[in-house]
Amino acid sequence: xxxxxxxxxxxxxxxxxxxxxxxxxxxxxxxxxxxxxxxxxxxxxxxxxxxxxxxxxxxxxxxxxxxxxxxxxxxxxxxxxxxxxxxxxxxxxxxxxxxxxxxxx
Amino acid sequence: xxxxxxxxxxxxxxxxxxxxxxxxxxxxxxxxxxxxxxxxxxxxxxxxxxxxxxxxxxxxxxxxxxxxxxxxxxxxxxxxxxxxxxxxxxxxxxxxxxxxxxxxxxxxxxxxxxxxxxxxxxxxxxxxxxxxxxxxxxxxxxxxxxxxxxxxxxxxxxxxxxxxxxxxxxxxxxxxxxxxxxxxxxxxxxxxxxxxxxxxxxxxxxxxxxxxxxxxxxxxxxxxxxxxxxxxxxxxxxxxxxxxxxxxxxxxxxxxxxxxxxxxxxxxxxxxxxxxxxxxxxxxxxxxxxxxxxxxxxxxxxxxxxxxxxxxxxxxxxxxxxxxxxxxxxxxxxxxxxxxxxxxxxxxxxxxxxxxxxxxxxxxxxxxxxxxxxxxxxxxxxxxxxxxxxxxxxxxxxxxxxxxxxxxxxxxxxxxxxxxxxxxxxxxx
Ligand SMILES: Cc1cc2nc3c(=O)[nH]c(=O)nc-3n(C[C@H](O)[C@H](O)[C@H](O)COP(=O)(O)OP(=O)(O)OC[C@H]3O[C@@H](n4cnc5c(N)ncnc54)[C@H](O)[C@@H]3O)c2cc1C
Numbered sequence: 001x002x003x004x005x006x007x008x009x010x011x012x013x014x015x016x017x018x019x020x021x022x023x024x025x026x027x028x029x030x031x032x033x034x035x036x037x038x039x040x041x042x043x044x045x046x047x048x049x050x051x052x053x054x055x056x057x058x059x060x061x062x063x064x065x066x067x068x069x070x071x072x073x074x075x076x077x078x079x080x081x082x083x084x085x086x087x088x089x090x091x092x093x094x095x096x097x098x099x100x101x102x103x104x105x
Numbered sequence: 106x107x108x109x110x111x112x113x114x115x116x117x118x119x120x121x122x123x124x125x126x127x128x129x130x131x132x133x134x135x136x137x138x139x140x141x142x143x144x145x146x147x148x149x150x151x152x153x154x155x156x157x158x159x160x161x162x163x164x165x166x167x168x169x170x171x172x173x174x175x176x177x178x179x180x181x182x183x184x185x186x187x188x189x190x191x192x193x194x195x196x197x198x199x200x201x202x203x204x205x206x207x208x209x210x211x212x213x214x215x216x217x218x219x220x221x222x223x224x225x226x227x228x229x230x231x232x233x234x235x236x237x238x239x240x241x242x243x244x245x246x247x248x249x250x251x252x253x254x255x256x257x258x259x260x261x262x263x264x265x266x267x268x269x270x271x272x273x274x275x276x277x278x279x280x281x282x283x284x285x286x287x288x289x290x291x292x293x294x295x296x297x298x299x300x301x302x303x304x305x306x307x308x309x310x311x312x313x314x315x316x317x318x319x320x321x322x323x324x325x326x327x328x329x330x331x332x333x334x335x336x337x338x339x340x341x342x343x344x345x346x347x348x349x350x351x352x353x354x355x356x357x358x359x360x361x362x363x364x365x366x367x368x369x370x371x372x373x374x375x376x377x378x379x380x381x382x383x384x385x386x387x388x389x390x391x392x393x394x395x396x397x398x399x400x401x402x403x404x405x406x407x408x409x410x411x412x413x414x415x416x417x418x419x420x421x422x423x424x425x426x427x428x429x430x431x432x433x434x435x436x437x438x439x440x441x442x443x444x445x446x447x448x449x450x451x452x453x454x455x456x457x458x459x460x461x462x463x464x465x466x467x468x469x470x471x472x473x474x475x476x477x478x479x480x481x482x483x484x485x486x487x488x489x490x491x492x493x494x495x496x497x498x499x500x501x502x503x504x505x506x507x508x509x510x511x512x513x514x515x516x517x518x519x520x521x522x523x524x525x526x527x528x529x530x531x532x533x534x
Contacts, residue, residue, distance in 0.1 A: 026166065032174035034126045039404050041149045041167070043156075044482070045432035045441055067439075067482045073511075074486035 002090060004028075005098035008035045018090045024099055025049040025086035035101050042086035047071040049085045050078075050102040056095025061088060077102050109196065110138045110181070112418060113208035115188045116351075117141025119150065119407035120383025121214035122169050125180045127415035135209070138181035140188055140200065145238055146172060151404060154235050154265040155434050159272065160245070164238060188215075191358040193376045198354075210418055213355055213366060213374070213381040214411070217348030217402070222257065226319025231326035232342045235262055247341060252276055255329045255339035257316060259286030261433045263345035264299060267308050268435040270343075278337050279303065280314040280329070289347075291442075292452050295465050295477050299435070302461075306436060350385040350400060363387065365400040370424040371417045372410050380417070382410040391426050392474075392492065394448035401445075403431045428493045430485075437461075441485040444475030444492035453503040455510075456481065464488065464510075471497045487511040 004018040006028055018027040028036045028051075037048035044067050055061060064072070064083070072082050085099060112128055114121045117139045125137050141147070148167040156162035175182050186200040197207040219234035221227050231251075233244050252275065256267045259281030267279045279286075285296035286303075303310050315332040319342060329337045350365045361367040361375040365387025372380045372388070384402045388410075393399050409427035416423050433440040438461065449467035456463030464484040467475040473496045476488035487510035491498065498513050 022166070029169075030171045032171055032177050034130055034170070034174065034178065037408065039408055040432060041152060043151075043432070043434060043439075045439065046430070047486075070482035070486050073483070074489065 002092050002094055003096050004090075005096075006031065006033050007098065007100040008033065009101055009103045010035075018097065020090045020092045022090065023086050024051070024053070024088045024090060024097070025084075027090060028085060028099065028101075033101070036085070037104075038086060040086075044068065044071065044084070044087065047074050047084060048104070050075055051083060051085045051099040052079055052081045052102060053083045053085070053088070053097065053099050054081060055097040057093060060091055060094050075102060107206075108136070109207035109209050111135025111209045112137045112212060113198065113206055113210070114139040114212045114214055115141075115198065116214035116216055116383070117143060117145075117147045117182070117184060118214060118216045118383065119147070119169070119404055120216070120411050121212070122147035123408045123411035124212050124214060124382060124414055125175075125178075126170070127412045128418060129178045129180070131415050131419045131421070133415065133419050136181070137179070138183055138206065139175075140183045140186050140198070140206065142185065142187040143237060143239070144185050146170075146175065146182060146184070148238065149404075150236070151432075153238065153241050154262045155269065157238075158235070158241050158244065158266060159269045167238075188354055191354050191379075193358050193379065196378065209378065211379045212414055213352075213379060213385065214383050214407075215351035216384045217350045219344065219348055220346050222316065222319070222344050222346070224316055224318055226321055226326065227344075229319055229321040229326040230324055231340060232319060232344065234344050235266060236348070244341070244343070248273070248275075251340040253278070253338045254341045254343065255280065255337055256343045256345065257329075258345035258347070259283070259310075259312075260289065260345055260347065261287070263343070264303065264435055265433060266343050266345065267303060267310075268306070271303075271306050271308055272436070276309075277307075278309040278311065278329075278339070280316060280331075281310070281312050282315055284312050286310070286312075290446070291477055292446055292449065292465055292467060294452060294454060294458075295479075298458055298479070299438075302436060302438065348384065348402065350387075352381075352385055355379070355381070367398075370426075371422050372414045372425060373417070380414045382414050383407040386410060388425060390429070390445065392429050392445050394469075397448075399445075401429060403429065405430045428489055430489060438479055439482075440477060440479055441482065442475065442477045443485060443489035444473075446475035446477070449474055451500060453500045455484065455504055456506055466503050468498075468500065468503075471499075473498050473503075484510050487514060490514045 001017045016031040039048045040046045147169040318330040320328040356362040366381035413425045430443045446467040451468040453466040462480040465477045473491040478485040
């Protein structure tokens with residue numbers, strides 16, 4: 001379990017205990033945050049799980065693949081800390097995390 | 106009977122679940138209920154012919170939202186119930202078990218059911234379809250006993266199933282009645298590419314193959330008899346020949362229906378306070394050939410129509426005009442499509458098919474109409490924009506992989522979808 005702060009596009013905040021071994025997308029969805037569409041269910045076919053991610057140990061994050069990079073490019077709201085939350089499996093050692101759900105394109 | 110539900114949704118699939126989610130997101134405070142005939146909470150259907158069939162994703166990872174979500178958001182779940190009749194005058198629905206609910210707004214999100222094989226033997230044990238979790242669980246229990254599997258139908262679901270079963274070590278024959286796979290949804294080039302891939306992976310793929318009969322042995326399927334007389338061994342048959350829209354109760358109530366529930370640009374049916382969304386809704390799609398009314402079977406359409414209805418119900422209607430997109434996973438090939446290719450008059454291949462990373466672009470009257478991308482997310486992302494803007498682009502530039510598609514998006518409309526917004530605003534008065 002690791003602490004994840006979820007911020008919705010409207011600015012509401014919620015702290016959840018994220019389970020290790022599943023993705024950030026699944027953790028946000030399991031916490032019942034409706035604003036994360038994640039339409040393709042995490043198979044890198046859309047960009048509807050786009051978040052701005054901050055973690056205590058960024059060195060533990062998997063690198064952005066070409067495919068993830070291309071999909072993130074579809075957003076008008078891409079920032080340097082943009083990630084597809086379906087591509088990051090939570091590890092306990094990642095420490096505190098915050099994920100702000102990006103506005104839809 | 107209790108108080109009427111402000112929004113009563115029939116069908117707990119993608120479209121039904123998303124309607125409820127969007128209603129709450131758009132600030133609807135009234136009561137919401139979802140009646141569904143499956144026992145499960147709403148789950149993702151696409152993995153049924155992919156990871157779930159392959160056994161690499163467990164069911165709990167398919168749930169669209171966890172159980173608490175529905176209770177926390179005051180969305181009443183009424184699973185295991187099938188709506189049989191609708192009375193638009195008293196605004197009530199009645200289920201097969203006799204339970205009765207009344208509504209202020211009814212949202213019909215009943216999807217479709219697989220077409221069954223119109224030949225003798227179609228009802229033998231061992232003959233399956235892939236539409237629900239129950240379907241795939243039934244396949245899973247028999248899989249160990251099946252060595253030869255015959256997949257009937259070369260659409261996306263049939264092809265995905267063939268890919269998964271081949272990977273599981275089964276001997277797979279795929280039968281397609283037309284002269285190419287994916288005939289309904291893609292151009293010739295993409296069909297041929299996928300045919301080659303499946304054959305290279307060991308699938309015995311037969312085109313122009315007509316099934317005369319499924320042969321049984323003590324009640325279980327044992328083989329498939331083709332029109333020419335050949336018998337193919339099969340301990341299991343999977344039928345994927347399309348769906349029929351679920352609409353009978355609505356049609357009986359007087360809603361205009363024709364291969365789908367007819368809806369307008371706000372997903373309203375011809376009956377008052379009744380909407381239809383998702384696979385069952387026949388709508389005018391601005392991305393289809395002019396004047397063509399279609400049903401669109403995709404997660405995109407289910408979700409975007411759900412959003413359209415939710416906006417209409419909360420009093421902020423916007424015309425449905427979302428760009429169609431779709432995906433399919435077979436082997437290590439990720440297909441992503443945007444737009445609707447039917448009716449194209451020119452095709453451009455971009456990239457190298459042999460490298461298994463390329464796109465097929467469909468033009469009509471010089472305009473960018475649709476794109477199929479294989480292992481090519483970059484083109485998909487830019488192509489979706491080009492579809493949305495309906496840009497006019499020369500075939501030569503599209504074929505040149507040195508020019509990124511992104512560079513061809515008209516700068517003035519990049520990201521703004523001007524054409525669409527203009528039509529979207531017109532409708533709201
Ligand atoms: C195997 C498979 C793979 C797919 N892969 C993809 C993909 O990769 N990408 C993609 O975009 N799309 C894919 N699709 C299509 C996508 O899943 C559908 O477009 C989507 O599920 C449509 O949502 P819906 O809510 O309209 O229908 P459904 O999801 O079918 O939901 C309708 C629900 O209503 C219930 N119902 C029907 N009648 C009644 C009644 N009278 N009373 C109560 N309940 C009723 C049904 O049992 C069902 O649970 C796939 C579909 C399948 C089957």
